[in-house]
Amino acid sequence: MNTNELNVLKFGGTSVKDAETINKVHQIVSNYTGKQAIVVSAHAGVTNMLVDICNSRKEEISPLLSDLFQKHTSIAKELGILELVNEFITNELSEIDVITNYLPLSPQLKDVVMSKGEILSSTIIYTYFKNKGLKVSYVDAREVMKTNSRFTNAELEFDKSCEIIFERFTSEYLSNDVTVMGGFIASDEEGRPTTLGRGGSDYSAAVVASALGAEELQIWTDVNGILTSDPRVIDGVKKIRKLSYSEASELSFFGAKVLHPSTIHPAVKKGIPVRVKNTFNPTDDGTLVLSERSNIKMIKAIAFRKDVVTITLCSNRMLGAYGFMSKVFQIFENLKIPVDIVTTSEVSISVTVDKSEYNSLVEKELSVLGEVVISDDNAIIAAIGEGIKQTAGIANRLFGALKGINISMVSVGASEVNLSIVVKDVDMQRAITLLHEEFFSGELNPEFFE
Known part of the structure; x- marks a missing residue:
């Protein structure tokens, strides 16, 4: 397989927040030619719900788990796949129930709880894609993303992970055009779930892009790209069509939340362009972040x-x-x-x-x-x-x-x-x-x- 024909698309929480947005993601993926690796975050709001569960008293956990169950089953029902994933959702949330009610919540077990958001969203999206007729396979991130055992903010074993990713994904692409994987989650040498900290889903996507030598890494979010300033503060802002990794890094330091450059570094280091695009306006070209620095000097x-x-x-x-x-x-x-x-x-x-x-x-x-x-x-x-x-x-x-x-x-x-x-x-x-x-x-x- 020529991996240069492959794009890696990462969809954030707002892009997969409900059935309507997941259908938009399906339309985007269906319109692409060539191979695609899809990396998804948890549905919007779910990570915060899991944090609340970890921080709550035992008597407060049951209604929070009910809310989580309702959120995921509602999405699945609207997508027409509830019968296919209902048992899976129930089992995953039952594990959270056992951990939070009957076991001391160590950092290791907290990662088990926090990993459920991406496990559930990626499974729901994979099942929906398959049900819609896409040639799609599922990759469990815990099998290919390998880290140390620093739970809640693990460090990736980069070379080992890239080797596993390449072997697994290229094998899947022999029979399928699309793979789906949850971001943010990984596992240590003993197979225990770990999480990658802030921007973990972007980082997961960048590692996949680097391992496969992708043509482009796309970060799909809810804005058209990176802007010349904050539209909440001033009027008349413009979209930046192209900027360097260095410029994106500086913007991130000053609070631009669309992209966190340290998380996309694996792709940029390999010279893979990173494009920020809008799930709700997919025809817009977005903003292209390039590893090389521009010869044209200007304020961006x-x-x-x-x-x-x-x-x-x-x-x-x-x-x-x-x-x-x-x-x-x-x-x-x-x-x-x-x-x-x-x-x-x-x-x-x-x-x-x-x-x-x-x-x-x-x-x-x-x-x-x-x-x-x-x-x-x-x-x-x-x-x-x-x-x-x-x-x-x-x-x-x-x-x-x-x-x-x-x-x-x-x-x-x-x-x-x-x-x-x-x-x-x-x-x-x-x-x-x-x-x-x-x-x-x-x-x-x-x-x-x-």
Whole structure:
């Protein structure tokens, strides 16, 4: 089999949330030519329901399990396959009942519970596809995705998993055009279920794409692609048609939830394009994420992060002092506070941290080294695009657009893909609007924007 003729399609929870959306997925899959590997998340809301079950008292579990049973059987009934999967659904949920009511919920058993969402959704979707006449096979992710035993956030044994995936999928494609597999789940060497943590389904799909040398990895969601800014904050945003992996990574850091680049890294590393598409508007081309960096330098997006704390340390001891910076960052490391932006002068250092990560002990620890000033009402705004540092006039345009708005910090990322500033929360929306008007009003390059 020529795996270059194969596409890997990953459908997220909103794309398989009910019978109607699963039928849309079937239409999308049916319209494709060539081989396809379909990786699916749990139905929307199910993962949260499973988390609630794990965190509930025993007397609260029964009604939650009833809700889960009702959700899955309702979907199956609407799809016309309830008789085919009813016993399977009952058995899977009965296992959750036994675990949560009669056994101590260890991390290992929590993974058994959390794996049920993708096991159920993938089985329902496979059964529906088969019932509709597709030449389809089912691959149990626990048989091909192999990890260590770090339950709830396991690490994949990449080479071993790729070898198993290649053998299993290529065997299935001898007689079928489509395979269906649940994302997010795997198993350790002893066959015990494990889960892959945040973005696990995207990661599963990327590993399959890498193992099979797929032509394209497609992430199907509920938006047309990646946008130039957040439409909930400003009007007039554009769809980005094409961007680099580096640009996508920066956007993810600033909160773009459509794609989490670390999860698609296995595909990008192998040079496989990743396309973000809309299940509810499948004719739209979406956004293409490429491993290679573009030679055309431009701003692709204005991103932001709210609820940012700035910490400034002033000390004359910094002047010519060897090892001073290492002492500062050792404090952050000891308190397990991740630092985002760093700027320095001869006698001061300023950093930003997410408010949710802030620990008030840092002020006390840093005060040993100098005067400390804390500000907790800030936002980071970033202009993102390849080659910002080498593109003349970008900084002038940015600062010119923001005249009248106080900027407390400025940083150009080491990747040279983002130019970040820090402003007060109250100025954030105005600043984003002004920057978006500056860089995205008027005629745009149709190769990159729509």
